[in-house]
Structures are given as structure tokens and as C-alpha cells.
Amino acid sequence: MEENLISLQQFKMKQQKDETLRSMKVKKLEMYKSDFKLFQTFCERHFLRLDFDSLEIYLHELITQQQVRLSTFNRRNAGVKYWLTNEHGLYITPEQETQVKMLRGLYDEEAYLRLKPMRGIRAEKQGDVLRLIDRYDTNKKSDIRKRTICLVNLITANRPSEMVRLKVSDFDLENRTVYVMMVKQGEMKEKRLTLECVQAVKKYIQSCELEPNDYFVGAADKWGNHTSRKISEVSYNQAIQSWLGFAPYTFRKTQITAMYQKGADIPTIAKQSGHKSHQTIMEHYINLRTNDVDEFL
Template sequence: MNEESIIRINHFQDEKRIQEIKMLTKEKKRKDYEGEFNLFKKWCSLNHYAIDFFGAEKYLLHEVEVKGVRLNTMNRKVAALRFYLAEIQGHIESEVFSESVQAMRDLYNFEPYLEKKGINPVTFAMQKEEALSLIEKFNTDKPEDIRIYAICLVNLITANRPSEMIRLRLKDFDFSRREVAVKLIKQKILHRKRLTVEALFAVQRYISSFKLAPDDYFVGKLDKWGNYSSIQINANTYRQNIKKWINVAPYTLRKTQITSMHRNKADLATIARQSGHKSVQTISEHYIKLDSTDLDDYI
């Protein structure tokens, strides 16, 4: 086989691999955006709109003005609608739709939308003992409580973001090493976080109670009859669930764990290993704030 033939074969193999990567990327996007697109389809059905870019424009306006979604949520909905309508269903995006989306984004620069522009809601750090007491009330023998207890405790100990919690599967937990492998969305890496013995025991009780399989989602979904489904819920639903269960936001649990580690004299690098922060500067600027009680320890 001459050199020219080898080059042609290599080019063919490279092109084939590129196409495979494109297909994998497209399939991942399809799965990631499926929930958002289903919400749109349901809204169109209830309000008698066609499932196209005109219906998408009306749906987004409703989400922004009636439901008051945050800017990052609106942007995710736009991405989901564009992907499904254009790449899956073959609709051509109109200039009017693009202009409407930009106009809705511009709304977040003005009151009363300005407060919804931030990526995360305003949260606070509480005493870790207080957070644990809120979670502890679910430490019962009821299956629903066993699930809530495990989810909330893992969220607190790992300082996970909502986007990380909803992606956890049972196979990500390593009981022998007392760790859980967490997919960090922003950094696009798999990061191992430590767990307490109590958290691992809670996860084991949860697995046993619902007879969960390794590929099942850790959070998943529970219907009103208490039946578990291995479904990746969206981050907003997860936030609402945590708020309903313990009356605090998931980011409060995250900030609480980070602050608690700092008060227990952990250095910033150690805190970053558990929280998954890429920059220790982010921790010092946005999470750790000395209050008068902290100052008393040093004066």
C-alpha cells in the first residue's frame, strides 16, 4: 500500500470519527434538552399554539413575564427550543424570533427583572448544626423520608450544585473509598468528593428501601404514590424540592458546608477539593465572609 492510499484511509477514518462525535454530541443535547422541550409542547397543547418558532416566542414571553423565570433558565429554554425545532424538526428560525429573544434578554437589565439576572439566587450560610437539624427530621423509617434524608445530607456534605446533584447516579458512589464521583458541569471534569459515614449509611438505606440499581439516578423522581422513577429532573425542580423539604435553597447547603469547613480551619485548597471550585479566589470572594463572631477569635 503506497503513501497516498494510507493518507486517504487516514482521512476517511478521521472524517468518520468526526461524524461519530457529532452524532454523540447531538444525542447528548437531545437528552439534556428533552425535559425543557416537553414542557414547551405541553404548554402549546394547552394554549393551542403550533410547535414552531412562533409558538416558542409566545411560550418564552409567558415564562419571562408570567412565571418570572431567571435569566439563566430563560437562556436554557431558548437553547432547548432552538435545538429541537431547528436540528430535530427542521424548522427555520425566523429573524423575528431572534429579535424577540434578544428583547426578552434585555428586559433583565431593568426592574423588576433585574433581581432575576444573577445566575444563582441570593443565599446565606447557616450554622451547620442548624442545617443538620432541618435534615434530621427526615431520619425516619418512611421510604419517602429515607430518600429525602439521603439527598439532603449528600447535598450538604458534598456542597454540590443543583446541576451536579441531578446528574448523580448510584454507581458514582464508592462505598469502600467513602467518595462520590461528581460531574462538574462548568469545568467539564469528573471530580471525587468525600462523604461522611452518616451520608454513606443514608445512601445505602435509600438504595435498599427503593431497590435501586447502579445506573439509577440518585435523585430521580417520586410520584404522588411514592413510586420512584430513574429520571433526571431539571435543576429548577430540584431547587423547588429542597426548598419544600427543608425550607432553604440548595445553595444555602453549599455555602453552609464551605463556611463550616473554613470555621474548622480548613485551608482554601482543601475547601476547593470538596466544593469543586476551580479557583480558591472565588471561595474567598463569594463564600467566606468574616462576621463579628469570627473576628472575636482573632482579637
């Protein structure tokens, strides 16, 4: 009897594990669905099979004919590769991997070099951003919420996806730190907070009566009454845009640039921003001014 109970328990645990893995697979397939649909349409139009040989032709077309940027190339390649492997049971060969790397190398050629840089959000002066945020330095509950969220986003250089997932329990105000869920990397990252930031968070928690398990951003009515539910990144973008007049990614770029201009080295910046690649910071975030270069000539 006892053996049967153990076997039943093991069976249920295995079922739960399998269901979790299926759910993760479905979620990732959905994430890449639009990229695969574009590839599928391309194959149908040119009477190609859905396989990795056709992917090479498609990627070549993306660069030479459609002139897509490197970031788009990488996303489309990852999406189609995931679908072909997980939904169609195909596997890429080492030779095909090499061919894709060679195609990616076209972005180093003069004809396609202009497609390589990412043109993203510009950085603002940190002082200017802080002055905008401090317009909400009042005792109104709604203003307290806005100021704190903006201040935390700036200092932590968080992505919107990280801000909407923050919970009150992630903050360790005694040690001036916050643990951020890095969805992209699949890990929790410790980030530092300024004293001003800590004081703002304390005021926010007290005025809005937040509980440890509440979402830090959450939803709120026009009076600032907080509802603990995870809002979408789109809603978060719209909120910041309406409060300050720019997209939330401006916080990230502004903070990274400000840290660099204050003398922080790249590993230090990466620790706060959560970047794994130091090259990404230099290529896409650090904006050197002409007089920065002149000082060393």
C-alpha cells in the same frame, strides 16, 4: 472491496463526530440565546450593527445606565461573544478584548463598586440544617429518600446541577467518596462523604432497590417509589424547598462556611466544593462573624 469498507466506516465516524459537535454548538447557542436577544434589541433600537464594536457600546450601557451587576455583565458578554463568533462568523480583535477588560474595570471604580458583590443565598448553621434533615430519620421509604438526598447535598456542597446528574454508580461507599459531574468545569470531581452519609446512602439503595445506573435523585411518587430519570434543576429546587423550607444552594453555602469555621483552609474547602477559584470562595461564600475578627485584634 476492503478499502471501500474502511472508507465507508471512516466516513460514518466523521459524520458522527460532526453531528456531535453540531449538537454541542446548538446547545450552547440556545443557552446564550436570551443574552444575545437583548443585545440584538439594543442594536436595533440604536441602529447599530451586530458586531464587536457595538458590543463595547452595549456593555458600557449595561454598567453606566442599566447598573447591572458584575455577574450579569460577565454572562451577557460571554453570550454575545459566543453568538457573534459562532453564528455570525465574526472574531474579536486583541484591541477589542482590551477595551472590554477596561470596561469591566469600571466595577473597581467608586461609582460602580456596589455592583460588584454577589448577593446570594445566606448560610445557615450546619447543626440547624442537620436537625431539619433528621426530621426524616424514619423507616418510611419516602423519608429515607429525602434524608439521604439532603445529607449528600449538604456534605458534598453540590450545586443543584450536580445533584440531578448523580448516579448510584458514582458512589464508592467503601472508600467514602463520590464522583460528581462538574458540568460547569467539564470534569468529574471526587468528593468525600461522612460515615453517616455512607450509611444513609446504603439504606436508601436497599430500601428503594436502586441499580448502579439509576439516577441518585431521580423521580419518586409520594410513597417514595423511585423512578430512574434525570429531573430538572427547577424540580429539584422545588423539592428541597418543600422538604426543608429553603433553596438547595443553602446546603452549599452552609457547608463551605462550616468547614471554614472548623479550621479548614481554602484549598481544602475548594477540593470538596469543586471551586477552581479560591478568591470566589472568600468573596462569595465565607461569612466572617464580628467575633472572628475580634479574636485576632
